Amino acid sequence: MTLATISHALAGRKVLDTVSLVVRPGEMVALVGPSGCGKSTLASVAAGILRPDKGRVLRQYKRHGMVFQQSRLLPWADARENIAFPLIVGGMAKREALARAEAAAEAVALLPEDLGKMPDQLSGGMRARVAIARALSIEPDFLIFDEPFAALDPALRRRLQDLVLELGEVRGFGGLFITHDLSEAARIADAIAVMERKGKGILGRLTPPGTRGMRSDDTIFAFVQDALYAETLLTDLVNVDERAVPLDCACDSLGPRRCC
Numbered sequence: 001m002t003l004a005t006i007s008h009a010l011a012g013r014k015v016l017d018t019v020s021l022v023v024r025p026g027e028m029v030a031l032v033g034p035s036g037c038g039k040s041t042l043a044s045v046a047a048g049i050l051r052p053d054k055g056r057v058l059r060q061y062k063r064h065g066m067v068f069q070q071s072r073l074l075p076w077a078d079a080r081e082n083i084a085f086p087l088i089v090g091g092m093a094k095r096e097a098l099a100r101a102e103a104a105a106e107a108v109a110l111l112p113e114d115l116g117k118m119p120d121q122l123s124g125g126m127r128a129r130v131a132i133a134r135a136l137s138i139e140p141d142f143l144i145f146d147e148p149f150a151a152l153d154p155a156l157r158r159r160l161q162d163l164v165l166e167l168g169e170v171r172g173f174g175g176l177f178i179t180h181d182l183s184e185a186a187r188i189a190d191a192i193a194v195m196e197r198k199g200k201g202i203l204g205r206l207t208p209p210g211t212r213g214m215r216s217d218d219t220i221f222a223f224v225q226d227a228l229y230a231e232t233l234l235t236d237l238v239n240v241d242e243r244a245v246p247l248d249c250a251c252d253s254l255g256p257r258r259c260c
């Protein structure tokens with residue numbers, strides 16, 4: 001996938017300013033950057049949810065699926081229907097779509113008895129599995145993850161990261177994985193793209209040693225420690241001040257505060 005010089009404004013404010021990013025076929029790229037820098041907006045552009053004001057999106061794959069922050073399941077549909085939803089919307093007969101949903105659920109190790117449960121009857125981890133199964137149901141060869149495990153505890157996160165790694169290995173999909181967590185990025189991705197503050201572009205890429213899915217905890221820990229202390233690409237990420245984020249439009253009215 002190639003995102004070429006993407007610019008986009010939301011509510012009259014430019015949140016992406018000529019951002020370019022390439023994900024090679026089969027590659028998993030993690031995208032990190034300070035809060036509010038435009039990662040989710042870029043993911044929405046990559047997924048075709050937002051049409052950018054300027055720039056081009058080139059997709060060198062057949063189909064993509066997306067896994068959102070906090071799962072975004074339909075609250076009025078059970079797990080099976082949630083997984084089948086993109087297929088039904090795409091015109092598949094309901095019976096076939098539900099059968100395909102069950103196969104996708106099996107791939108993410110959801111139990112058959114959970115498929116009749118409504119989202120509010122599922123744990124956070126199960127909801128994340130349903131969201132992954134929903135993305136898999138269309139048999140994508142590219143997946144876009146927007147902080148899918150941010151709300152989960154570390155042990156569960158790890159299990160779901162393993163699931164994504166296993167599925168990637170078996171199905172060979174590439175993708176874009178947005179996260180705030182450098183360890184997660186180093187665990188899940190071939191390369192880590194670092195986004196600049198205020199959507200001004202990709203500062204550069206970091207490549208953890210070894211192969212995705214094969215890196216030991218020691219390797220990941222050492223890589224993250226070195227990167228956090230020595231890597232100038234991560235300066236904004238490390239020194240983030242969340243109070244500065246919403247102030248960037250209000251500097252003039254608030255006087256000379258350190259906000260940009």
Ligand SMILES: Nc1ncnc2c1ncn2[C@@H]1O[C@H](COP(=O)(O)OP(=O)(O)OP(=O)(O)O)[C@@H](O)[C@H]1O
Binds near residue numbers: 011015042
């Ligand atoms: N629907 C919207 N309308 C107006 N502004 C928006 C909208 N969605 C996001 N923004 C603004 O666009 C900027 C980029 O938001 P975005 O969610 O893409 O950043 P992000 O890097 O994903 O943030 P985070 O890491 O905190 O999730 C932010 O300043 C945000 O406040």
